[in-house]
Amino acid sequence: MPFPTLDRAAKKIVSAVQQYALLSGRSLANLFRKPFYGADIIVQADRIGIGSLPIVILTGFFTGGVLALNSASTLANFGAAAITGELVSLSMIKELGPVLTSLMVSGRNASGMASELGSMMVTEQIDAMRALGTDPLKKLVMPRIVSTIFMMFFLTIISDAVGTLGGAFVSVVLLGQDGSQYFHTAYQSLVFADILQGLVKPIFFGFIIATIGCFYGMTTRGGTQGVGRSTTQAVVVSSVLIIVVDFIISKFMISVFGR
């Protein structure tokens, strides 16, 4: 690659990171500035939270089910089929619940935010909003960030619960295990550190989904083709970041709590 091209590419990346940091920082700072768009937060929470509920429930249930199905046969080889519940609940609550819920919400909402804001950008609606004296970061971005973080927290709890139930359904109905034993091991194996890890992650993931979706939306250029590009990039970048940040949080939590 010729030197000027490398130089330009590096500048572009640094500039994008700077823009992303500014957008996220300003949007969050707007939470404490008047006017407060409470109604917009509720509308977005409904769209993001309630709207994502069906896919989160389905994903959680079948993930828990397939986890029980796969692990039960392996555990049976060691005579440990009784701890299927422990394995399912630990995996769901610490890892799969937050990550899979976030990936689902990212696919649905990061793309939605990027395309909605991107369309508004290319049709000058964002400029029109600024020209009418309204801050789009306050009116459009802040409510999306707040509501995504808030709803991700509860969606993850629902996904954890439904996943554990899915595992129970497979263990009891298909594998003929004892239901009370399943729930007993699932409950007894959990400690504070596991719950904390499972509930801290969705807060970070919610922030990533909303800020990346809004960032790509607000920086859309180039008409309908640009909107398509922003939408794809928002999903790809937020999904990759979720996985990377998941690893970092897990590593940090394990070093602090020892599990």
Add this chain to the structure above:
Amino acid sequence: MASAAPVAEPQQWQPPAGPAILFEDVSIGFEGKPVLDRISFKLEQGDTRILLGPAGVGKSVLLKLANGLLKPDSGRITVFGEEVSAMREQELFRLRHHIGMVFQEGALFDSLTVRDNVGYQLMEEHVPDEEIDERVKEALRVVELEHTMEKVPSELSGGMRRRVAIARAVVSNPALVLYDSPTGGLDPITSTTIIELVVKQRDVFRRSSLMITHRLQDAFVMAMNRYNEKENRMELLPEGTVDDRTSFLMLNEGKLVFDGSTHDLVHSDDPFISRYIR
């Protein structure tokens, strides 16, 4: 145009003395390419300046600079005595309450009704609903679209959308209106209707305005007509006269190549200007 009831305008903000817009050596470029190069001009309060030039020359960029939507690379832009080129976005929101802007394609919020589009600024200011309804109706009456209150922009024609955009720009009674090609892509009859509205804003409400147009015909209609408030229609000025508060700017290759009156424009010896206007 059909007769319309007189509009009870809300009290207009009194801007400080001095020009409405002042550009001093303003330059801007994108991705290393210069778009506007050392542009200087003035728009006096109550005047209308028509900005002409070939497509892609930076006319819309100039309009966005005037409203603080873009920041210049160098130079100073002052609007009503406040230096917009040095103001922070939060400070600009306050100033923009006194500036109306009509975008090229209208830029109406497609998920809101016409009522909510026109009354958007009033809703943001938490004006009571009854007052919003009243003022939106008045603004829509000016553009003769009061029957479209509950429609969404996708249900309107291109010309109707531009008229709604004009109503939205003037609903809060701004002291300055910026028009970005309000007649672009419209048929001649609809274009004349839009220009009539712009002339009405100029002559009846005495608003300062900066207007971009690609249609030379629209520019000359503005210069050669006045608004008759009694008959509620636009009429030709006496032969040989033009509106002396309407003047022209012309951009070419990033530079301001003309700044003067209708008479000067028509009689210019500059080969580019002669070719452009003939």
